Amino acid sequence: MAKISACVITKNEAKNIQRCLQSVKNIVNEIIVVDTGSDDATVSIAERFGAKIFHYQWDNDFAAARNYALTQAKGAWIIFLDADEYITAETIKNVRPVIDKIHSNRKVDAIRCQMNNLEGIDGLLRSSNPSIRIFRNSPVIRYKGRVHEAIYKCGKPVNLINVTNQLIVIYHTGYTNKTIIEKIRRNTVILEAEVKSGVVRDLTYCYLSDGCWRNGQYEKSIEYAKKAIKQLARLSSELDYKPYVFLISSMTHLKTYSEEEVIANCNEAIERFPHHPEIWLFQGLYYRSIGRCEQALTSLLKAIETNACYSDFNRNNDFHALSPDAYLNVAQIYEMKNQSAQAFDCYTKVLQREKYNQNAFNGLVSIIRKQDPAEVIYFLNTLYNIAAEGDIRFLVTNLSHLKVKKVLDYYQQILLDKFGDNKLNGLVLLMNCKFENVFPVLADSFRKHGNYDMELLAVVSLLIGRRPDSMDLLGPQMKTSFRKIITAYFQIDSDIQLTDDDFPLFCDLVREMIYLASQQQMETLLQLGKNFFSDDAYTQISTILMQQRFFDYAVDMILNYINRASLEAKQLSLLYCDAGYCCYKLKDFAGASKYFSQALEFGYNRHYIFDFLEWSYQQCPDEAIKEKLMALKELYSNRNG
Template sequence: MAKISACVITKNEAKCISRCLQSVRDIVDEIIVVDTGSTDATVTIAEQVGAKVFHYQWGNDFAAARNYALAQAKGDWIIFLDADEYIAADKIENVRPVIEKIHGNRKIEAARCQMNNLEGVNGSHRGSNPTIRIFRNSQVIRYQGSVHENVYKRGKPLKMTNVNNQLIVIYHTGYTKGTILEKIRRNTALVEEELKHGIVRDLTYFYLSDGYWRDGEYEKAIDFAQKAIKHLGRLNSELDYKPYVVLISSMTRLKKFSEEAVAAICNEAIERFPHHPEIWLLQGLYYQSVGRCEKSLTSLLKAVETNACYNDFNRNNEFYASSSIAYFNIAKIYDMKNQSGQALDYYVKTLQGEKSNQAAFTRLMSLIRNQDPADVIYFLNTLYNTADEGDLRFLVANLSHLKVKKVLNYYHKILLDKFDDKKLNGMVLLTNCKFTEVFPVLADSFRKHGDYDIELLAVVALLIGGSPDLVDLLGPRLQPLFKKIIAAYFQTEQDIRLSADDFPFFCDLAREMVYLGNQKQTETFLKLGKRFISEEACGQIGTILLNQGFFGYALDMFLYYISSASSIAEIPKHYYCEAGYCCYKLKDFTGAAHYFSQALKFGFRRHYIFDFLEWSYQQCPDEKIKEKLRMMKEGPFQSQLGVLKQMECNEVIEVNIDDKIQPQPGDISYSARNTLL
């Protein structure tokens, strides 16, 4: 029977070392722990589990520390884990049989297994990759590389067998969202040091590109990704596709490359790796960034499809870490297309993987909020746990903002009964229109603590409650800008003019007023933007309202700005497009055709206009309007898209639905056509 040694190097790993060692203790003959300077209880815990602990002076060289551990091991085979790794409990019984099966075959020097990366212990699945953690114990088999170290035999790759079919699965919990950047920076610095000394390993260029990319240094990331593609082209690596991910993403973020240039890279990547979901995902996100919504949707759906059937054991797959991004963007495009059923499905998928995603939750609620409250509650209970205080707080906080009263009251009662949590009482009272009750509470809290969010809600309660004489209750901490807005709203003073300095505060109030105020109150407030702030500010307010989903109010602001401008040259071209989008979402296809036509006429020829024209054509019931839409989407403007200047291609102003709900009937001011769609 083969003897097995488990090896681990550690430094301040008290939180996870026991889990790691316990996972292998029953199937190994010895445990070797090499500690490189822990100041916590790591050593004590390791000894309690039964490990032989050795101490090693750290010298910024992971391979050296690992090789010191190998020198202490007596077994025939090594299982070398990091402290934040452990073998799955339901797979551990397979480890010794696998080793025994290959022990007599001297041609096999290692077993390569699947590693699943988790977002912390018991966290969501972030990705998978093949890894060598099991290999023969030999004086000529050693690690190389100060970081991202790999094990070799006399400098050459080991002869290995793949242990697939998930016979052995190793979980890695160390690279969470909160820790990954710090570790990436540490590793990048060590690779840079190697490069300074002329050391170029198989993955040197990739690791540098990946490190710079994750740290936002996209120019450097592109440079090293291009080098990595050339270098890895002659190698068989589990990461050979990844430089394309770095390259496409970095080019997308820099927004200075022509569509032809990025498309060429995408096509090259897909030709080489047609079944890899990360490639399709990045292509989809690029197309979305330049306004090609339909192309983006096709690529994103392809990413989901290829991931569902991905079975390439020899390559990493980190799609899972970005799956919520894919699902959310698919949902947004379906939402833009007015395909509510498909949008709902993908908002749900987003929340199943990331249930605290506020934008997805808000959009989901916009689609179901008018259903019977009991049905909405039943549906939300499939996504959230009413025994979890965090889930309840998320639901109450977000439902408060969205004015979903009966559903909110249901979850708020559970929060009070189970956890006596009264922190959100003020928001709940606001949502239930108890403005006179909540204002004194908010005013008292603001006087004591001076918190801006409380100040904002207190001012909203004051405006909606209709009691300007209570402003003194807010005390001397109330910002003068809010005093001006209150006075202007109630017209308690004459000749008040709001300025550019007031604009951010006005916008913050507007975001709350459109949810909490009735139609008259909201319209009165928004008129301040027309009367006291520059016409340009009206367009900016319109964009805010559009992104919140209040298309009627938004359209009113855009049209006011367009009609008030002294000349066409002063009107930002994209406002015509946004006005057209508002009409489209309100199913006013006559208005949509008119304003999209104006946008094109005045030179705003973004790709997504033609998607909107196509969607309008598909949804419009009027044959005359459909014909106009058809002529627009097939007319001379379309042919001009191929010769757009590079600057115009990259200067994309996104028109999308992000994280707010659509208006309720009666809450918007765009005539009788304003209904919840």
């Protein structure tokens, strides 16, 4: 039976080292821990496991530290784990039988098994990759690379066998959303120093492209990605697909590369890696960015499909961490297509992984807000834990903003009963009391504490409760802009003039009143926007209305802007497209056809509009309008080649 040494290098790993050593202690003959300067309990914890402790002066070189550990090991085989890694309890029993089976075969130097990267301890799966953590103890087998170090035998890749079918699985908990950027920046600095000294390894350009991409240095990322693609074309690597991800995504962010060039790179990537979900994902995100929504949907669904049956052990797969982005985009496109059931399913999948995703939550609630409150609560309770204060606060905060009254009452009561939070929630009060009754309470809170949220809600209750005479109850600290807006709203002073300085507070009032005010009250408020603010304000107000899915108010604001302003063709094309979209969402397909036609005439992105023309055709019950929609698409298809 071959003897096994477990090796770990550490620095301040007290929260991780016990789990790591516990996972291997029963199958190894010795534990070697090389500490590079811990000032926490790392060393004392390792000593409790009987580890042999060695101290190493850190010199910014991971390979050197690992190789020092190897010189201390006496076993015939090495299990070399990072402190934030551990072999799963279900598969640790397979390690020694695998080693014993191949020990006598001198042609095999190492065992490559699956690494699952988790979002923190016991977190969700972020990614998976093949990894060499088990290899022979030999003086000619050593690590190379100051960072992203890898095992080599006499300077060449080791001969290895793959252990697939989940026979040996290692969990890595060190890469979380909070730590990954910091670690990659650290690694990029070391890699750049290597390149300056003339050291370029097989994956150097790939890792540099990754670092620049995550740091928003997209041109540099593209430069390194192109070098990496050439370099990895002649090699077998678990990351050979990845430079295409950085290349396509960086081009998408920059928006300066031609559609032909980006799509050519997408096609090349898919030709080489047709079964990798990340390639399909980033192609889909690119298509979405240029307004090809239907093509984006096809690619994004293909990404989800290929991930579900992905079985390439030899390549990394980071789609798991990216899946919320995939599902969110799919949900938003389905919502654009008026396919609410499909959008609901995809918003749910986002929240199942990222329960505090604001966009997904808002999208989901917009679909179900009018359903029976008991059904909504039952469903939300499948996503959120009512015993967790963070979950309840998230629900109360967001349901407050979205004004979902009875559902909000339920969670607000839990916040009070379970967590003793009896702080004044202005929105809950506003939605549960008559406006004229709640105003004095909100005004009193504002006078005592000077809280802007209370002032805003007090003004909302004053406007909706039709009590301009109560304005003085807010006291002298009331913002001048609010006083002016109230005066204009109730036409108290015909000489009052609102200016662009008042506009930010006006927008806040629009957001708060839109779910609470009557149609007449909302129209009165929006009329102030039409009467007083500069033309640029129209776009901002209509955007708020569209985001809140009040398309009737939005299209009115847009058309008013078009009729009163002197606009350039580019501005008109965007406004007419928004007007067409609002009509489409209101199922006014005649209006959609009219305004989309004008948007196309002024040069708007035809790909984007063509999708809406097709979707309108599919949903429109009027044959005459359907003919107009298809004729319009055909006309501009021919005109633009």
